[in-house]
Amino acid sequence: MNAKVEALGRRTFASLRFRNYRLYFVSQIISFSGTWMQSIALAWLVLDLTGSGTALGTVLAMQFLPTLLLAPVGGLLADRFEKRRLIMGTQTVAGLLALTLGVLTLSGVVELWMVYVLAAMFGTVTALDNPSRQTFVMEMVGTADVGNAVTLNSVVVNAARVIGPAVAGVVIAVFGVGECFVFNAVSYVAVVIAMFLIRRDELHAAARTPRAPRQVRDGFRYAWSEPILRTTIVMLVLIGTFTFEFSTTLPMLAEFTFGAGPTGLAVMTSLMGAGAVVGGLAVAATGPPTPTRLVAVAVGFGLAVGAIAIMPTIGLVYAVMPFVGVASVAMIAFSNATLQLHSDPTMRGRVMSLFSMALIGSTPIGGPIVGWLGDHTSPRVALAVGAVGAFAAAAYGWSQLLRQQDAAVPMAALEPAT
Structure with missing residues (x-):
């Protein structure tokens, strides 16, 4: 029994045997905790300034529109230049932007137009940063362990989703939103230090x-x-546009449907993150992703989000949020690993820029739509649309599987690029 547990642990945390990845792993926990603190604080700042779900969706659109426009440039940079140096540069700029937002908020001079401008600048940095960070994971661990490393990276993001919102809820209640932005600025230092300590010869x-x-x-x-690349990207576009709009739907659900305030939002986000951590660890222990599993996860994602939309009490919403987290992390991990494993190495940065465009860059389209629906109908309707988006992605993926089977070229049988 002990031998089986040890073997499971080795499979689950296989990528941590690489020193470079361990450094990166720890730095990401710190950095993403700050990012989630800022995400909660930004949503609350906009709602405090405007009281509008549409304004919140617009701020998110401003933040993610550069990814839609500039991610291919970021992907090309990742293919052309040393990723470690690119990451150091983008993280430094992001930290300075967070510090600026913190100073403006603490000084009491922040206005909505300033939030729009800084959100767009954050988005520009993210667009140039994401392809390098996504593909740098493979450089740290190699092809054989990239699926495990990508999943553990998703675990980091969602562990931070537990830590960051919980801390943000306390900080906002005791001090205010400005301190969250300052902490996020400091958290970027951890990534820069980790990049300095990376051993390039490994x-x-x-x-x-x-x-x-x-x-x-x-x-x-x-x-x-x-x-297989085309199918995965189209599925991500549908889910990214309509389902992964939690930065808009959850604040509206907490405030306008249940009147739970920032504490309710922090609890929902933390429970979702906790589910994602558990789900991510389970996924990390499994083998390489397959298209069939990706379709199944999309169906599960739709069911979980749809369940949130119809829950009559916030307590029941809390109970469902961990399942949303499980489905979300599995979707991200399976699609990310699928794209990396099946991409030619010379094209990997540009392919992963499409991952960013599909998952993040789609928010400028989906964010305002979901925010408008929340304002003019209810947050429940906005969440229901997200569930439909996930089901549509699953239907498309399944249709492509059947088409490949009819052509006698099963997608799951395709060999990863090396």
Whole structure:
């Protein structure tokens, strides 16, 4: 029995045997805790300034629109340059932006237009940063362990979702939202230090792509020409646009449906994060992702989000949130690993920029739609639309599986690129 438990532990935490990944792992816990604190504080700041779900959705759109527009550029940079240095630069700039927002808020001069501008600047940094951070995981652990590392990275994000909102709820109640922005600024220092300590001779660095014309367009064409990449990205577009809008739907549900305030929002977000941590650890112990499992997870995601939409009390919402977390982390981990494993190394940065565009860059479209629905109908309707989006993604993925089977080329049988 002990031997089985030890073997399970080794499979679950396999990537942590790499020193570089351990440094990265710890720094991400600190950094993402600050990010989640800022996310809660930003939502509350906007609602305090405007009382409008539409304004909240617009701020999120301003934050994520640059990803829709600039992620391919970030992907090309990741393919061309040293990812470690790129990450150090983007994290430093993000920290300075968080500090600026904190100073403006603490001084009492912050206005909505300032939030819009800073949100857009945050989004620009994220667009250039995400492809490098996504693909740097593979450089730290290699192809064989990338699925495990990606999943553990998702666990980090969601562990921070437990820590960050819980701390943010206390900080906002006792001090205010400005202190959350300042803490987030400090948290970026952990990532910069980790990047300094990374041993470059232990990295599995891919060959850098030389400068050539039409490289961004070539990345789009490559991803669309590969069935498993195309199917995964389309599923992510649907789910990213309508389902992963929790930064808009949960604050509205907490405030306008249940009157639970920032504490209720923090509890919902923390419970979702706790479920994602448990689910992520379970996923980390499994084998490589398959398209069938990705479709099944999309169905589960839709069921969980749909359940939140119809829960009559906030206590029942709390009970369902961990299941939303499990489904969300499985969706992100399976799709991320699928794209990385099935991408040509020279195209991996550009493919992962499409991952960012589909999951994050879709928010400028979905955020205002979901916010408008919440304002003019109810937050429950906005959540129900998210459930429908997940079901639509599952239906599309299943139809592509059937098409591949009819063509006698099962998607699950495709070999990962090396």
